[in-house]
Structures are given as C-alpha cells and as structure tokens.
Amino acid sequence: MITNEFWLERWQTGRIGFHRDEVNPWLMQYWPSVERGAKVLVPLCGKSSDLLWLANQGCDVTGVELSSLAVVQFFGDNDLTYQTESHGDLKIHTADSMSLRIVEGDFFQFHETGFDACYDRAAMVAMPEQLRQPYVEHLLARLAPEAKVLLVVLSYDGEQSGPPFSVLDTEVVSLWGDKVHKIASEDLLQLDERYQDSERTFYEESVWRVMP
Template sequence: MITNEFWLDRWKTGRIGFHQEGINPKLVEFWPALPKNSRVLVPLCGKSNDMMWLAEQGYEVTGVELSSLAVIQFLGDNDLTYDTHQEGDLKIHTVNGGLSLRIIEGDYFQFSEDNFDACYDRAAMVAMPDSKRAEYVAHTLKRLSPSACVLLISLQYDGDTQGPPFSIEEDSVPLLWGNHIQKIASENLAQTNLQYKEQGHSTFDESVWRIQP
C-alpha cells in the first residue's frame, strides 16, 4: 500500500532513486514558451532542481512536497534563504532574493490554491498507484486555469517490476487528462540504459506529453 508514511520512510532511509541530479533535459527541450511571471505548479516536487530552472526562466514556481527532509535538502543544496509560515496543515516556505519560488510542505491533496498557468509533472503521476491516479489528476486539473499548459512525463514498461514509479498504459493518459493532451516524444530507455536491461525490461518507454491550448 502506497501511503504518506511509505514516502516519508523512503526519504528518511535515503531510498530516493527517483531523484534526478541536474536538470531534466526533456524539461529544457519541451517546456512551452510562457509569459514571464506565469504561475507554475510542480506537484510532488521532491528536491528536484527542475524547480530552479523554471524559476530562473522568470516564472513564479510553487512546488508541493510531503517530506520535510526533501524540502530542507532542496533549500540547503541550493543555498537558498527563506521565510516559513503555517497555513492550516501546510507549511509555506518562500525563498528570499530574486527567485520567485515557494515550496508547500504537506499533503498535496490538502493543497487547494488554483488558477495556475502551467503544471510540470515528471515524477508525480507515476508515483500514484492505479487506485489514486484519477484522484491525483482531477485534483491537479482543479489547480489549473482553463487555459493552462501541462508538461507530463509518463512511463510504460514490461517485466515483473512493481512501482513506484508505476507503469502507466499509454491509452489511459488521455482518459485521465483529457483529449487535449498529446504525446510529443517517446524513448525506450531499455535500449540506451543498461540499468533497465539488468532489471529485466526489454521495454521501458519514457513518454513526454503536453497540453498546450
């Protein structure tokens, strides 16, 4: 059962293979051109440096993360000073200085701000078991403006591996996100990365999807 405690334990014990150092090249390649100060939501952000890249493009970035360890590591690793205040069960960490960047610490399903201009999801939907996936997508879409852009990365793989990250059938992505979402790139990582072959995969497709009104 994938619970909040499961993820907190993963961070506590350092089992965070899902974390990527550096900036995701697919973010840099496929992020849509948006006006400066557009509000960008990054659900289940971990300590991803993709948030730094987005903030450096001039966007107002809001990451949401359950683990206090992940939040503290992100702020510390990037030498960021910040102010913190409590709003209900959520802690709001607002970075000082020139970057417009906030990390909301707490349960994403308790986060209720809306009208974001864009969403970046590299590791959030794939962290959701099938039983929570529709709820996650519905909750995320409620956070976005009607004309918002979405950049989503999904995985579909063969073999006996159980997630997270979970394998998501390609056909289910438009069913969850709506017909406006389009697949714009795909790569079989099992052909380029020995790690996936050693795990018994012949197919480990990483696909990039975008909603661009």
C-alpha cells in the first residue's frame, strides 16, 4: 500500500533512487514554448533540479511535495534562501532570488488553479492504480484550459514492483484524453543493465505532450 507515510519514510531513510542530480534531458529537449512568466506546476516535485531549470527559462514555478526533507534539501543543495508561510495544511516556501516556490503538503490538498503549463516526471507513475485517475483529474483541475503539459511516463512488463508503476500507452490516453501525444520513447532495457530482469521484455520511458 503506497501511503503518504511510505513516501515520508523513503525520504527519512534516504531511499530516493528516483532523484537525479542532473536536469532531465527530456525536459530540456521537449519543454514546450511558453510565455515568459508562465505559471508552471510541477506536482510531486521531490528536490528535482528540473525546478531550477524551469525557473531559469523565465517560468514562474510551483512545485508541490509532501516531504519537508525534500524541500529543505532542495533549497540547501542549491544555496537558495527562502521564506515560509503556512496556509492551512500546506506550507509555502518561496525562494528569495527567483520565481520559484515549493508547496509542502499533500497534492490532493492543493487547490490553486490557473497554471499555464505542467511538468510531470515520475509523478503520475508514483501514484498507485486506484489514485491515478483522481490524480490526473485533480491535476487537470489546476490547469488553465489552454495549458501545455509535458509528461514522462514508464511502462514495463514482468513483475509490477512499483513505484514507479507501469502505465501503458492505452492508459495514458484514457487518462489524459485525445489531446495527449507520445513524442519520444526509449527502451531502458536495451540501455541499462539495472532494468534487465529475466521476466521483462521491455521497460520503456516515454515522453508525452498535451497541447491545446
């Protein structure tokens, strides 16, 4: 059972194999063109460097993350000072020197709207099956009607040992509707022996865009 406590414990015990120090190459290659100052939502952001990359493109970035450790590590690792305000169950941590904030708390308790764009890497695939549709519905409700979305998804066969969970192409389309398009993919099984498992015939990372 994947609960909030599961994730908090992963951070407490440093089991954060999903984290990459470098900016995600798919993000740099496929981030859509958005206006300067566009409000960008990064759900389940961890302490990802992708937040910084987006802010450096001129976006007004909001990450949402459950773990206070992730938040403290993000600002600490990047030498950023910040201010914190409490809003009900959420804490909003705003960087002093750039247009970037991390909302600490449960994404399902985050109700701001009007985001112009969204970047989801390892977020939808972190959601167990029963929460995946509620997650996408809650995310879509945060976005402006013309919002652009970049999604990085994983799909694999063999043992379903998530998170990350396997989300097949058909499920991506059924969750996101007919505006979602697959724009790139790579079979990690061919590239990295960590994904090689005798039962698996594919372990694909794919990139999807939702464009108005």
